[in-house]
Amino acid sequence: MTGEQPLIEVRGLTKRFGGLTAVDGLDFEIRPGEVLGLIGPNGAGKSTTFNVISGTYQASAGSMRLDGEEILGLPPHRIAARGIMRTFQHNMPFEGMSVAENVMVGAQTTVRSTLGRILLGTAAARAEEQAIRARADELIDFVGLSEERDAEVTSLSFGQGRLLETARALAGEPRIILFDEPAAGLTPSECDRLGVIIRGIAERGIAVLLIEHDMRFLLPLADRVIVLNFGQKIADGTPDTIRTDPAVVDAYLGEAGGVGADA
Numbered sequence: 001m002t003g004e005q006p007l008i009e010v011r012g013l014t015k016r017f018g019g020l021t022a023v024d025g026l027d028f029e030i031r032p033g034e035v036l037g038l039i040g041p042n043g044a045g046k047s048t049t050f051n052v053i054s055g056t057y058q059a060s061a062g063s064m065r066l067d068g069e070e071i072l073g074l075p076p077h078r079i080a081a082r083g084i085m086r087t088f089q090h091n092m093p094f095e096g097m098s099v100a101e102n103v104m105v106g107a108q109t110t111v112r113s114t115l116g117r118i119l120l121g122t123a124a125a126r127a128e129e130q131a132i133r134a135r136a137d138e139l140i141d142f143v144g145l146s147e148e149r150d151a152e153v154t155s156l157s158f159g160q161g162r163l164l165e166t167a168r169a170l171a172g173e174p175r176i177i178l179f180d181e182p183a184a185g186l187t188p189s190e191c192d193r194l195g196v197i198i199r200g201i202a203e204r205g206i207a208v209l210l211i212e213h214d215m216r217f218l219l220p221l222a223d224r225v226i227v228l229n230f231g232q233k234i235a236d237g238t239p240d241t242i243r244t245d246p247a248v249v250d251a252y253l254g255e256a257g258g259v260g261a262d263a
């Protein structure tokens with residue numbers, strides 16, 4: 001994907017909580033179809049970076065341009081409407097609804113019909129609902145949940161719930177998806193499946209920003225990795241250069257015993 005214009009350019013991103021600077025002048029960019037890993041020891045500022053990018057937290061300083069346009073500081077629903085979707089560290093489905101219904105709700109941000117048009121049952125609104133249904137089915141197939149399509153979400157295993165979260169995020173037609181530790185709690189075979197899905201997402205031209213502690217999962221998947229420590233970027237490079245970068249190895253010493261060590 002080299003040579004392509006950045007989709008998102010982040011400059012000087014800073015988030016302070018009182019006296020603590022959780023994210024400190026972070027610069028990075030991500031291109032369409034790129035898988036960018038975001039790693040660092042516990043408390044390094046990874047989730048805070050996601051919270052600021054997605055508009056959940058207000059940044060203290062900095063800039064975030066999407067297609068060259070400044071969008072830092074927009075409220076979360078407007079950030080999502082620009083195509084920046086996040087998944088959470090914990091699954092949060094709508095209980096009492098089926099897998100398919102959950103994915104259809106994820107598509108709501110792209111729906112043009114007003115409630116009034118839907119209530120009137122106009123042909124346009126019906127056609128739109130058909131399109132959403134077809135799109136939901138396609139995404140359910142893509143993440144491998146076809147057999148669970150009509151199941152109530154509380155009957156899903158934890159790993160299936162993670163796949164549902166992914167389909168829901170895709171239903172919003174994102175240009176970039178932020179994953180916060182998606183492999184946590186998954187079995188090895190579920191991890192393999194998720195890795196294939198994330199690659200497939202990137203192949204659709206969607207950018208993926210991926211926080212992950214499990215280096216065996218992340219390093220083969222990422223095109224590029226940035227490393228945070230105490231809120232600052234200490235390295236930015238390919239998985240191979242990151243693995244042996246002395247500053248990165250230092251940051252991880254005393255934590256997990258080094259990059260790539262078993263968690």
Ligand SMILES: Nc1ncnc2c1ncn2[C@@H]1O[C@H](COP(=O)(O)OP(=O)(O)OP(=O)(O)O)[C@@H](O)[C@H]1O
Pocket residue numbers: 017020022040041042043044045046047048049
């Ligand atoms: N809402 C908050 N209020 C105050 N401090 C916070 C808040 N959220 C995060 N922090 C602090 O900001 C720092 C960065 O936290 P963050 O959750 O971003 O780290 P992380 O890199 O995601 O860590 P982990 O790997 O443990 O998930 C930590 O010192 C944390 O205690």
Ligand SMILES: [Mg+2]
Pocket residue numbers: 046047048
């Ligand atoms: Mg975190």
